[in-house]
Amino acid sequence: MTDVLQAVLIMVLVAVLVFLIVRLIPGDPAQQVLGQKATPRAVAALRHQLGLDRSLPAQLWSYFTGLLHGRMGSSLVEQGVTVSSLVLSGLGVTLTVVAATVVLSVAAGVPAGLWSVLSRLPGLDVGVRGLSVVLLASPPFFVGLLLILVFSLELHALPAGGWGAHAAADARYLLLPAVALSCYLGPVIVRATRQSALAAARQPFVEATLARGISPRRVVLAHILPNSLLPLITLVGLNIGWLISGAVVVEAVFALPGIGQVLVQAVSELDYTVIQGVAIVTALVVVLANLLADVAYTVVDPRIRHGR
């Protein structure tokens, strides 16, 4: 319960921060949007549309009630387009990329981490660790460019960018961005898996199961693996913010119509309402992801549920 309260508190703080930030813009946002040559009348009209001509508390009130109803105003540049429709269409693409990245990173990272700890092959552990250091050091956008160079331009196997018309076609467009972003998340998961597998392997119950004659493979799959999967829930939750940041850049490289592209366009056009909407919605996604990770952890791990 305290988790939920804290999350709500942070969301309120986030909304207030965004509210203040737009009011911090030096000069008059309306003037900036319209340019120096705008008539005073046009500026006054835009100020009215933005609600800037009212008192600060009144602005804050209407802003909050609007947010609670899911209203975030309409784009200043594209007439008649609501901020929520822009943000939600972008968010769908971005979260698809993020979800694919998580699946890919877990599918590759967990076996790699377990294998490097448990295998007796000399050098495997060093190799896996070295590879993860190299991948972690390469920014996702550079990996993305390399992938385009190899798989799109040389091998002509996958598209260099864009987005499909329907879900089945999206998969082809999704693969390279997700691989690029996995170069950030994958090594993080390999490291965490290594650490928790090492810790789990040292527990007395593992020795006990081995002593009872249960096959090592079964011990790994039934006892060590679940124990090393648990911390990953928190880890992925904590990394959602970084993944969205990474996705913003990867989207720019692969020309995906995600929230990053919405934001970049809004930034270049000084579309304040859209910028405000993107900031709030992405922050809410991060807070919700952290909350979900906390809740999921208590559901999955009986020790935490009953331990208190």
Added chain:
Amino acid sequence: MSVLAGTGAPAGRARRALMFSGVRRAVGRSAAVRAGGGLLILIIGACVLVPVFWPDATNAFVTAPFAPPSLAHPFGSDDLGRDVFVRTLAGGRIDIAVAAAVVAISCTAGTIIGACAGSSKRRWASLTVARLVDAFIAFPYLVTILVLVVIVGPSAQIGPAPRGLTAVLIAFLVLGWTFYARLARAEAMTIRQRDYIVAAEILGYPRRKIIFRHILPGVVPVTIAYAVADAILTMGALSSFAFLGVGVQPPTPEWGAIMYEGRAYLDSAWWITVCPGLLLALTGFALSLLADGLLRGADD
């Protein structure tokens, strides 16, 4: 008290020794730290010195456009016939200097804010800092930076920083301290409970002295270890700004800007994009080695 009086100088030395003992131990023992540090010094040295002595200027049109890598031009030339090698090394100065400055300032400010908040007796002060940091960190990093760049205005300019860089720098600094403050606060809260802090309080030491002389030395190794990892993130973020339409403006060379310019010619002249990217990754690799070794040093 009289025993302790007059030992200011040795105590200062001892404090400094304590503050950096974790770091120094890690440097002395770990091969990773030495390899990473050596590689980093090599890269920084090359970025600072080579453009001074290289025959081609960074913005001069010295050869045919899209010339592949050769002995005279190890990284080839770009669409305007500029030498990519010298541009890459000169560009590295910006990336490395910005990362170093941002990390140094953020680390110092965040460590002090976090240590003060964590050791404060006033619960509300500590909690206010914690919640503020939570709210800042809730925004995805790049989203916050882009929003801040808009607020500062991309054309703002302070001092000698190249056009477009000032807004990015300010944005980095507004956000940077938060991670350090969170780490430092958590560490200070555990140190505050220790017996020697309680003893210092009973002895009537002033608050400031307790924080700076007794709590801070325990906090610094933790934040410094994170600072090296933060430098990788800062460099990665800075070089990705060109792809988002903010940051250093052409013709000033910067790794991300060079890669962005080369992206359009990826199929015919891969070297414009790949060479700066490899140097960026190599710098990140050196810093990872350093961070790994330091973290291990701070642990024991």
